[in-house]
Amino acid sequence: MALTIGIIGLPQSGKTTLFNSLTKAGAPIGGYATSTVQANLAVVQVPDTRVDALADIFQPQKKTYTTVEFVDVAGMGQASQAAKEKREGLSPEFLGHIRNADALAIVLRTFANDNVTHVYNTIDPNRDLDSLNAELAMTDLATVEKRIERTKKAAKSGDKKYVQEMEFLQRLQETLNELGLASDVEISAQDRVVTDELFLLTLKPRMYVLNTSEDMLGEANEVLAKIEKGEQVVPESLKGELKGIAQVALRARAEGAQVAAVSAKLEAELTELPEEEANEYLEALGLPQLGAERVIQVGYRLLNLITFLTAGEDEVRAWTVTRGAKAPEAAGKIHTDIEKGFIRAEVTHFNDFIECGSFAAATKKGVQRLEGRDYEIKDGDIAHFRFNKGK
CATH class of the missing domain: 3.10.20.30 (Beta-grasp domain)
Known part of the structure; x- marks a missing residue:
């Protein structure tokens, strides 16, 4: 079964453009209501030069790469005011598309463009992340509270299992009610049995995909590389997009999340070019590979996955396992x-x-x-x- 990554973000964040650059699916770009059941899905092969090299040697009848499924859902942050006041979170239809995802790719816009309005009118990826987290937390809170109602009845019998489950659910409820993440709650092996049944969105491994302007992509990746190495980076000392990029990257490091910078618009345009021309353009920008490949690699690191190979005259194939x-x-x-x-x-x-x-x-x-x-x-x-x- 393919690894599945759910792509979420605010409207006009560029998430569907990113989806198209990742998958070459040509999905229509434009906002649609959160309540819709619409979603874009595509399965893509994971580029692996080792498969190609082995195929050159064995000349097999077939070569097979591992795959990743991407699910692009409607822009978040569009819930009605009444729904927000009731703290209902995402609709069941919306939730159905991403609840089974192995990880979430949260697209955060850092680029400015007068022709592409921002839902909050200003560019601030750190604030946008807070907004998205709040909606995810409200969604998880509704899920947890439904489970509490069920467990409460069973706990009245005094059964130790349900009493412990109730205590754990109440800790989750308290954290989510404050718009915290389920991943902030200490979870025992016994508690994990419960969370495995709840499919909580704020417990899923996550990567932050910073959608930058084309001319800032090189500098953005330099900032991310410094932070990944543990070098000191002070966001307030940086200008323009780089400040928000550094803020999110430092936040990701503290959370144990992964981060990648891409220019979704550039990526989508490059997918239309012949491979050789696209590679030359990337080289001119000082980038070793397309952002699509970087996002997939980040996803593998996020989920602690590795690839082993089988090779022979019949088939050369890549397989994915947990490290x-x-x-x-x-x-x-x-x-x-x-x-x-x-x-x-x-x-x-x-x-x-x-x-x-x-x-x-x-x-x-x-x-x-x-x-x-x-x-x-x-x-x-x-x-x-x-x-x-x-x-």
Whole structure:
């Protein structure tokens, strides 16, 4: 199943333009009401030069990349005043599109454009994030309060399980009522069973996608790189867009969230160019790759995912697993029977294989290893699993 990332943001933040640059789906751009059931969906291949390199060597009948599904929903912040006063949050139809997403990409506008009005009339990504968080918190609060009504009846029996659940739900309620995030609440293993059933939006891993103007993209990425390295950056010392960019990036670092800067308009335009021309333009801007690829990479880091590979004459394929996954679990991604009957894995790291040029040479050099059940798959491992077909 594809990794799913829900794209949310205020109206006119450029989120659908970003969706189009990520997916080349050509979705119509324009605001539509939050109450709509409309959403844009597309599955895209994850670019991986390792798959291409192995395909050049093996000349397989088929090569398969991992995939990411993007879901672009209506602009938030458009709930009626009556709904806001009742603290109802997002509509059930809206919620249905993103509640099963593995992560949220929250698009925050930093660019100014007199022809594209901002819902709050001024540009302030930090404020916009507060607004979006508030609406997500209200949505989660409604979900939690429904669960409280159900649990309250069960807790009257004195059953310890429901009494503990009630205590946890009340802590969640208190935090969300103050427009905090569910991720701010301490969650035990037992509590996790409850949250897994609630699909809380403010508990989902998140990335902040800063939609910048084209001429600020290079400087924006420099600021993000400094903050990621832990260098001191004072937002108030920066001018224009960079101040808001730094504020959000520092906030993301404190929260354990991820951040990426893109120019959605530029990205969408580049997707219309031949690949060679697009790469030349990116090079001129000092950018190594399209923002779409950076967003996908950030998503992988956010969810702690890695890629292992299988290679042969039939197929070269990339597979996604969670970092720390043991060899049998990785084998199960290919087929459950391989996991059940797992014996051992023949593992060669991609870099070693490319240096050797073949599995035979890798074996001779001693860089192809036989690994057992406790081996943790590494990003870039090329694995062949031996298993007992009888199991």
